[in-house]
Amino acid sequence: LQHFQAGSALAGLKLLITAGPTREALDPVRYLSNHSSGKMGYAIAEAALAAGAEVTLITGPVNITAPSQAQTIAVCSALEMHHAAMSQAPEHDIFIACAAVADYRPETVADNKIKKNDDGLVVKMIKNPDILADIANSDPRPFCVGFAAETQDVAHYAKGKLNRKNLDLIAANDVAKAGQGFNTDNNALTVFSKTQQFDIAFASKADVAKQLLNIIHQQYNK
Numbered sequence: 296l297q298h299f300q301a302g303s304a305l306a307g308l309k310l311l312i313t314a315g316p317t318r319e320a321l322d323p324v325r326y327l328s329n330h331s332s333g334k335m336g337y338a339i340a341e342a343a344l345a346a347g348a349e350v351t352l353i354t355g356p357v358n359i360t361a362p363s364q365a366q367t368i369a370v371c372s373a374l375e376m377h378h379a380a381m382s383q384a385p386e387h388d389i390f391i392a393c394a395a396v397a398d399y400r401p402e403t404v405a406d407n408k409i410k411k412n413d414d415g416l417v418v419k420m421i422k423n424p425d426i427l428a429d430i431a432n433s434d435p436r437p438f439c440v441g442f443a444a445e446t447q448d449v450a451h452y453a454k455g456k457l458n459r460k461n462l463d464l465i466a467a468n469d470v471a472k473a474g475q476g477f478n479t480d481n482n483a484l485t486v487f488s489k490t491q492q493f494d495i496a497f498a499s500k501a502d503v504a505k506q507l508l509n510i511i512h513q514q515y516n517k
C-alpha cells in the first residue's frame with residue numbers, strides 16, 4: 296500500500312520555485328529573452344509535490360503545463376518576477392531559483408513599434424535586480440538554493456555565486472556538455488554548499504530533481 300501513497304518526506308514544507316525565462320520588452324511587439332524551457336524548474340515542482348511539499352511556482356512564459364497542485368504565478372519580465380518572488384519569499388521555507396532571469400532590460404520601452412529608419416539600432420540596457428541575491432539577503436529569509444549554468448570553470452564560478460549571493464546551496468550545470476542544460480530533457484549537476492560537494496549523475500530532469508530535493512532536504516535539516 297505504501298507504494299501507492301504520495302511521499303511525505305517534504306510534508307509541512309513550503310517551497311518557492313522560479314522557473315523559465317523572462318521577457319524584456321523593447322516595444323509593444325518585441326522582447327529580448329533566452330532559450331530556457333522551464334523543464335528543470337517544473338520537474339523540481341513536480342518532485343516536491345510528490346514528496347508532500349506545498350509548492351508556489353513563479354514562472355516565466357513556457358510551453359509546458361504547470362502541475363495542478365502548485366500555486367502558480369505567471370509573470371513575464373524580470374521586474375515582475377522579482378516583485379512576485381519578494382512578496383512570496385517570507386512565507387516559504389525553501390527558495391529554489393531555477394529561472395533564467397534576464398540580466399539586463401532595455402532602459403526604455405518604446406510606446407510604439409520601433410520603425411526601421413537607420414542602418415543600425417543601439418539599445419541601452421540596464422541591469423535587472425538579482426532576485427536570488429535579494430531574497431538571500433532579506434530577513435526572514437528562506438533556505439536559498441541557486442542554479443549556475445556555466446560553460447567554463449564550472450566549480451569556480453558556481454562557488455563564487457554561492458558566496459557572493461549568500462546562498463545555502465548552488466547547483467552547477469555544465470551547459471557546454473551535450474544534452475544537458477537549456478531546453479533538454481536530461482541534466483547532470485554538481486551541488487555545492489560552503490563546505491561540501493554532491494554530484495548528481497546525468498539522468499532525466501525528473502530523476503535529477505528528486506536527487507536534488509534529497510540533498511536540499513538533508514542540508515535544510517542540518
Ligand code: CTP
Binds near residue numbers: 313392395397426442
Ligand atoms: N538569478 C536571479 N535573478 C537575476 C539573475 C540570476 O534570481 N537577476 C538567479 C538564477 O535564477 C540562478 C542564479 O541567480 O539561480 C545564478 O544565475 P546566473 O545567471 O548563473 O548568475 P548571474 O549572477 O546572473 O551571473 P552571470 O550571468 O554573469 O554568470
Ligand code: CA
Binds near residue numbers: 396397398
Ligand atoms: Ca545571469
